Structures are given as C-alpha cells and as structure tokens.
Amino acid sequence: MLNISNVSKHYEKTKALDDVSFHISKGSCFGLVGPNGAGKSTLMKILASIIHDYTGDVFIDNKILTPEQKEKIGYVPQDICLEEGLSAIGNLSLFGKLYGLTGKKLKLRAIEVLKQINLEKRANDKVSTFSGGMKRRLNIGCSLMHNPDILIMDEATVGIDPQSRNYIFQMINRIKNDGRTIIYASHYIEEVELLCDEVVFIDSGVVVEKGAVNDLLKQYATPSIFIKGTPINLDKMKQYGDVVSKKGGYILSTNEPLQVMENMIAYCREHVIELEQLELVQPRLEDIFFSLTGSELRE
Numbered sequence: 001m002l003n004i005s006n007v008s009k010h011y012e013k014t015k016a017l018d019d020v021s022f023h024i025s026k027g028s029c030f031g032l033v034g035p036n037g038a039g040k041s042t043l044m045k046i047l048a049s050i051i052h053d054y055t056g057d058v059f060i061d062n063k064i065l066t067p068e069q070k071e072k073i074g075y076v077p078q079d080i081c082l083e084e085g086l087s088a089i090g091n092l093s094l095f096g097k098l099y100g101l102t103g104k105k106l107k108l109r110a111i112e113v114l115k116q117i118n119l120e121k122r123a124n125d126k127v128s129t130f131s132g133g134m135k136r137r138l139n140i141g142c143s144l145m146h147n148p149d150i151l152i153m154d155e156a157t158v159g160i161d162p163q164s165r166n167y168i169f170q171m172i173n174r175i176k177n178d179g180r181t182i183i184y185a186s187h188y189i190e191e192v193e194l195l196c197d198e199v200v201f202i203d204s205g206v207v208v209e210k211g212a213v214n215d216l217l218k219q220y221a222t223p224s225i226f227i228k229g230t231p232i233n234l235d236k237m238k239q240y241g242d243v244v245s246k247k248g249g250y251i252l253s254t255n256e257p258l259q260v261m262e263n264m265i266a267y268c269r270e271h272v273i274e275l276e277q278l279e280l281v282q283p284r285l286e287d288i289f290f291s292l293t294g295s296e297l298r299e
C-alpha cells in the first residue's frame with residue numbers, strides 16, 4: 001500500500017532522515033519507534049504532504065504521492081490543532097469543508113465522527129472548555145472527516161487521562177477492523193506493542209530494523225534476568241551470558257534464566273551480597289531497540 005523509497009531530509013545542517021526505505025501493508029497498524037529527534041515526525045509530515053522538500057519517493061498503491069493521493073491520508077499532528085472558540089461540531093465541519101464536504105453530507109459525517117470519538121454530549125460546547133483528552137479525541141476526529149484510507153497518528157495520546165486513552169485505543173481498533181491502515185508513533189512503547197502489527201526502528205534518521213512485532217521479539221529477544229545488588233560481581237555474571245547495565249542494575253541474557261537465577265542466589269548468599277532485585281525480564285521492543293542501538297527510547 002505505502003512504499004517509502006530512499007527518503008532523505010535535511011534541515012539545513014541537520015540530517016533528519018537518511019535514505020529511509022520500507023513498506024507498509026494495507027490494513028496494518030504500523031509503529032514508528034525511536035527516541036526524541038529520531039526523525040519520526042519528519043517522516044510523518046512527508047507522508048502527510050506537509051513537508052515537500054525531501055529526496056527519494058513515496059508511493060501509495062504504486063502511484064507517486066501527489067495532491068490527489070493526499071486525500072487518502074488523514075493526519076493527526078503531535079500538537080493539537082483546533083479552533084478553541086468553535087464547538088466540537090464546528091471544528092469537525094471546518095475540517096470537513098477543507099476536504100470538500102458540504103451541505104447534508106458534511107452534517108451527517110460530522111455527526112457520525114462525533115459518535116466515533118464519543119463526544120456527542122459535548123457537540124455544541126466550545127473546545128476551550130474541553131479537557132486535554134477530549135481535545136485529543138476531537139483532533140483525531142477532524143482527521144477522520146474525509147474518511148481516509150490511511151491514518152497517520154503522531155503522539156496521539158500525549159498528556160491524556162486513562163479513559164480518553166481507552167477511547168482512542170477502541171477507535172484505533174475500529175479503524176483497523178475497517179481494513180484501514182494506521183501509522184502510529186508514540187513514546188509509549190507499550191502502546192506500540194499493544195496496537196501495532198509491524199514496526200520500524202529509527203535512530204538518528206536511519207532505519208535500524210523493521211518487521212512484524214512478533215517476529216522481531218522471536219528473532220532478537222534472548223531470555224534475560226534483571227539483577228540489582230551491592231556489591232555485585234560483574235565477572236561472575238559474565239560467566240553466564242552477556243551483561244549490560246541498566247536502571248542501576250544489570251540485564252543478563254541467558255538461555256537458562258532459571259538456572260542462572262538459582263546460581264546467582266547461591267553466589268550472593270555465599271559472599272554476603274545483598275540482592276535488591278532479581279527477576280525474569282519479559283522481552284520488550286524497548287530492549288530490542290536498546291540492544292540494536294545502545295540507546296534508550298526514553299530519556
């Protein structure tokens with residue numbers, strides 16, 4: 001459905017994207033994963049035709065991205081973009097008009113979207129009276145007015161309450177079930193793991209890895225344990241597998257985690273080492289990103 005081919009983008013001296021290529025299949029929920037400044041927003045703005053001065057090509061359904069193709073895309077920006085002085089329905093109508101909807105069609109579509117974002121009760125209230133979560137939901141609603149095939153969501157759940165987050169997740173699942181494609185960037189890696197089927201890891205503008213979430217977990221995730229204690233002996237741990245320091249302790253990757261845990265407990269007892277924490281670590285995308293780049297996703 002969407003092909004990104006050798007895309008690069010500079011902001012004066014900053015190389016925001018460096019020869020980025022990957023494919024997004026129709027109907028998938030596709031996650032963009034990377035730390036602050038990785039280039040995710042830049043890529044999303046290119047796909048949404050907000051940034052035009054880049055090199056490389058973007059294809060939708062094998063056709064190069066043009067203003068007509070742009071109609072297939074809905075874009076939810078990272079910064080909320082609403083008219084505070086207008087009501088919810090007023091904002092939806094405004095965005096609908098921008099996409100050429102008029103008259104009865106516009107009115108019906110606005111009511112339909114209002115239902116999807118669960119803001120019917122606040123239809124005529126001014127946006128300036130809305131909570132952060134309501135604004136986020138309306139922001140998504142505006143991008144849905146023209147019924148796009150592809151929805152691009154840049155940090156759509158920043159700073160919202162759990163209830164609004166749940167509404168947004170339900171909406172995303174409904175959009176997915178309709179067979180539409182979602183491109184989702186979030187700092188919350190748990191959200192990407194929960195919602196996305198496929199991901200691309202981007203670091204400093206470069207694609208580090210891409211693939212189905214389950215395949216990546218299978219391919220990269222070695223069983224591991226987290227150990228924290230004082231004074232823990234690094235050389236002793238290295239006997240059992242690879243060790244990296246993390247969050248004041250160590251992650252030890254091993255194919256025999258339970259046996260190694262037993263050995264470490266015995267060792268600590270023998271040497272009067274206080275074990276503060278010892279636990280099995282579930283493989284996470286965050287850890288895969290760390291093992292591939294040496295960078296944390298969150299600062």
Ligand SMILES: Nc1ncnc2c1ncn2[C@@H]1O[C@H](COP(=O)(O)OP(=O)(O)OP(=O)(O)O)[C@@H](O)[C@H]1O
Nearest residue numbers: 011014015016034035036037038039040041042043
């Ligand atoms: N308008 C701009 N002018 C100059 N540099 C920019 C501009 N927008 C982004 N950059 C730089 O380009 C790089 C990529 O930024 P981008 O916003 O795409 O990253 P990101 O992965 O979306 O980060 P975040 O998660 O913090 O939003 C960064 O080094 C950033 O400082």
